[in-house]
Each structure stands twice: as structure tokens, then as C-alpha cells.
Amino acid sequence: MRWALALLLVLLPSGLLAGGPVIKEIRVEGGATVTEETVEYYLGVGVGDSLDEAAIAKNFHRFWESGLLEDLKVEVEDLPDGNVRLVVTVKERAxxxxxxxxxxxxxxxxxxxxxxxxxxxxxxxxxxxxxxxxxxxxxxxxxxxxxxxxxxxxxxxxxxxxxxxxxxxxxxxxEGAKVRISEIRFEGNQVFSDARLRRAMKKIKERSFLRPWGKKIIWNQENWGEDSENLKKLYLNHGYKDVVIGEPRVELVAKNPDAPTQAKKKFTTVVTIPVQEGRQYRMASLKIEGATVFEEEKLRKLYEVKLGSIYNYSQVEAGNEAVRTLYQSKGYIYAYTSQILRTREGSEDELDVVIQVFEGDRWRLGRLEFSGNTKTQDKVLRREFRLFEGDFMNMTAFKRSLFKVNQLGYFKLTEDPVSFDFDQENRLVNVTIKGQEVGRTDIQFGAGYSELDRFFLQFMFNTRNFMGRGETLGVAVQSGTRADTYSLSFSEPYFLDKRMFIGGSIYKTSYDLLTQNRDAKGLSAVWGVSVGDFGTFSLSYGFEDVFAKFAVVRTVPAGGEPRAPHRRPLPPPYPGMPAPNLYFEEASGVTSAITPAFGYDSRDDPFDPNQGLSYFARIRTAGGVL
The missing domain is CATH 3.10.20.310 (membrane protein fhac)
Structure with missing residues (x-):
């Protein structure tokens, strides 16, 4: 006789058969890979065990949830000796x-x-x-x-x-084709028109004659997350604190719905955005709570708001940001603010704005270390910091210092450049700045030929980080048939470990181009100081000694005067030729000049900038007492 275990569990109390019939056999029906061992593993019983229907029922779900089977049935079959056979019928998943x-x-x-x-x-x-x-x-x-x-x-x-x-x-x-937004609609808006709301959306736009392509005219849920906040902020900035921007309905509209493929159906998207505007509120009062480090009146001055005017979320938030910056510049790095809006009692359209300030503890800068500078000395990077170990953790100065380090150009900060380690007991922040070296050394060798210079050889060496000390060194040599150039330059950006730089260069050039000769030699020296974070004032002196000679005649008829310049005359003697000093004109002189200059450079990278401003102005004065 065979009977289903599930029925047995209904009719008999749990544990009634404990110590009763023994399982003499387990038979698997319908299984290709499910074997007796598989059943024993999942059901937790085996041949020779007493029949325990409670244990089998508990493990039945485990067997089913293994995902091996599409159908599972466990039955008990009585044997003549009073024991039982367990029959497991399965349908395996493919x-x-x-x-x-x-x-x-x-x-x-x-x-x-x-x-x-x-x-x-x-x-x-x-x-x-x-x-x-x-x-x-x-x-x-x-x-x-x-x-x-x-x-x-x-x-x-x-x-x-x-x-x-x-x-x-x-x-x-x-795949179909890219589906572009043909229309953006709004429901429930009375204060702002559809066109005004569409302008507030920065990431999602309608397709139009002026905007036929681009990512903005393609619906993207992530972009909608940002634009929903833009819409909400528009209302909040005009006093509608209870505005609700609903989840948009995105409908696909097919121009050719009966076409055989998705692409040929030519779908467009119609986006409908529900809006609940609510009531407009005015700002009745502004109160600051939780501030102990600074007086409330001082903090209140950071909020450029007018009481009685329409509530503007962005104006209040700008004040919050100024308060947070003030606290963080004094070492309260965990300080934050939040604004709470309360409807004034007895008024339906007035708000009391409460700014809650959480000051937190005051922290100092502990260890300042650098990682990844395999060539650049720590000293070179550390001197760009406007914050010293032991100072209160001024986050404004800290962020500016990171910018200055990156501005060097030869030590590039990583994507996540700062690692903080907090010493809770001593209220210290140990900081590690992570970056990587960027090669800023150029070495060039060359040789060539030109109609003007004929054969020449050249060598150039230039580095902005000489020996890892942040110094600039340049050497250039070019020697050829008609011209020779030699130059050497050097600059130290932190002379005597102060925000003062010095530099200098020497050079010598000479060339002979048949119709003209020029020899020059000179030197220059510069001294300067930093002005603020990005400005520099410098004073340079330059000295140059030049001798030049160039042809003034090409041919000279016998007994005539020189004419037709630009080519060296035929060598004498010729009857009636003028004196040799008429063949050429010579010039020589010394130039001594002083050049004051002011420069400003706030670019984030001197070689590959993404932001910032750079300009340079100078006045060169020569002659006179110089």
C-alpha cells in the first residue's frame, strides 16, 4: 500500500511515529541526475533511519528551493515486514x-x-x-x-x-532605434507655464528644430532624478514649500505601428509629469539654534534674505553653506546645518525658518603624509600646503592646498586623493595625500639640413622638477654650418624655503647668412614673490651685447656708387671700386633693461588645464642710467 506523506502529516501528530517504522529503501522515480544520495542529502533521511515525517516535511522545502526540480512528490509505501519504502517522484529542471x-x-x-x-x-x-x-x-x-x-x-x-x-x-x-522625446507635458501646474518648467529641466529636453540630436532628447531615468530636483527647486525658490513632483508617465508613440520591426515603427516618447504646487509662503522669521561657537547675530548676517518676502530655498541654503564654511575653516570639520520650515500659527502663508546648527568637535591636523611621490621630495609638496601639522583643521585652506599641489603639474592627484585617519582621543586628523608622478622632463636630439642654415645638430634638455626638488633647469645647444646657439637657464621657486623665487639664464648666439652676420651674448636674472594664492610679482634684469653686419650693395659699376642691396659684393680689387666699408653696414651695442611684471595663474594644471585663469603683464625699461 502507498500513501502520501502530506496526508500522513495532517492525520498524525508530529513525532507519533518516532521509533516506529524504519526506512528500508528509497526509490527515485523520474530522475535522470537526481539519485538516492541526492534525496538523502536534501531530505536529511537515509536507509535504516526511522521514519520521521516532521523532519522530512521540514527539509521538503529545502529540496524544493534548491532549484533542481520542476515538480516534487514524496510518498511512503508500506512493506510486509512493517517497515516502509520512501518513494520520491521528481521532474527535473532542464x-x-x-x-x-x-x-x-x-x-x-x-x-x-x-x-x-x-x-x-x-x-x-x-x-x-x-x-x-x-x-x-x-x-x-x-x-x-x-x-x-x-x-x-x-x-x-x-x-x-x-x-x-x-x-x-x-x-x-x-534593438529598434533610439527613441527621442517629442513632447514634455505637465499636469496640474498653474503658477508656471509648461515652457517655464521645461526650461528648468537641464538634463532632459524636447526634440526640436534647434535640437535635433543629442543625449538630452533621449529619456533617461537617471537624468530624470536630477531634473525632478531642478523642478522642485524652482518652486521652492518661489515659496512653494509643499510642491510635489510626481513620477512621470513615459509613453511610446509609434508613427507606423504596423511596421514589421521596432525600428521601422518609428517610435517617439511623450513624457507627462504631474505637479501638485500647493500654497505660496512668505518668510516671517529666521532663527538659528544650536550655535555656541559664534554669536547668532554674526551667523545671521551670512543669510542674504529679507523677512516678509517670498521664501527662497536657494537663498537660505546659500547662507547655510556660508555657515558651514565658517565652522569648517575653524576646525569644526563635522559641522552641518539644516533648515526646518514651520507654518506660523494663525497664518496660512507665513513661514518661520529655523536653522539648526550641529557644531561637533574641533579637530587639528595630525600627520600630513604623501603617497606616490617616488621622485618628488615631500618637502616640495608640503610647502604648497597653507596648513601645518598641529593647526586647527581649516578645510578651506586644506582644499586650496590640494589645488596648489595639483597645480604643480608634475605630481597629479588621484581621483580619490585624500585618506583621513581620525584619532578620536586626541581630536587629530591624520591625512595622506595620494598622487602619482607625471614626467615633465624633455630630452631631444636632432640633426637636419635647410637651405638657410645648411647642416646643423641640436640638443635640448628641460625639466620642471630637477632632482625632485621642484626646480626648473634648461639646456639648449644647436651648432651648424651657419649658426650656433647655446643657452642655460635655472629657477628656484622657493628660495630659502620662502614664497620667493629666483632664476637666471645665459646665452650666446651667432650666425652668418652671407648677407648678414649677427653675434649676441647675454644674461638675465629674476627675483619674485608670491602674491596671494595665485599671483606673482617679479623684477628681472637683462643684459645683451650685440654685434651685427649686413650687406648694402650687390654690384658697383666702375666709378659709380653702391646700389641694388641684398647681396654680398664681388671681392676687390676692381678699378674704381668704392672702399670695403661701403660693402657692409655694421651695428653694435649693449642693452641693459629692468622689467617689473605681475602674473596671475589659477589654472588647475599648467599643461592640460580644465579651469582657471592666466594672465601676465610687464613693462620693460632700458637705457638711461642702466
């Missing part, structure tokens, strides 16, 4: 032997697999097929296409039997 993607051209298969892996989905082979996992893969692929603007893409998983209890899963993808 195992996936291969995953394939078809139809994807815009997004490569490797990219899809990376996105699936990022979502925590592993395309494992020879594992039981789960429909929930197939649906999850399908949704992830659709989400990825939606992020790229292919909102009309479709994904159809197709299962193909490739062997006994084995399937191959192919995801057939119809």
Missing part, C-alpha cells in the same frame, strides 16, 4: 548548456555580459533552468538598452532542446 545573444548590434555581447555581471547575474552553464532568472536577464538587457535610448527594444528568450534534459537559451533582441 540544465542550461549555453546562452546566446542574437540581434544586438548597438551593444556588444561582451558589454551585455559585463552589465549582467554588474547586476549580479552570472551566466553559468550546466545549471538548472529557472524562469525567474531568465526574466531577470531579460529585464536587465532591456534596462541597458533603455539607458542608451532604445526604449522600444524587445528581448525574447527562446529555449531550444539540445539533448536529454538540456536546453540552449537564446535571447533574440530587436
Amino acid at each position: 540544465k542550461v548548456t549555453e546562452y546566446e545573444f542574437k540581434g544586438n548590434k548597438k551593444i556588444a555581447t561582451s558589454t551585455l555580459k559585463e552589465k549582467l555581471d554588474t547586476a549580479g547575474i552570472s551566466l553559468r552553464r550546466n545549471v538548472p533552468l529557472r524562469q525567474s532568472e531568465i526574466n531577470r536577464i531579460r529585464r536587465t538587457i532591456l534596462d541597458e538598452y533603455a539607458k542608451e535610448g532604445y526604449l522600444s527594444a524587445s528581448v525574447e528568450p527562446v529555449q531550444e532542446n539540445v539533448g536529454p534534459n538540456q536546453v540552449k537559451v537564446t535571447f533574440v533582441i530587436d
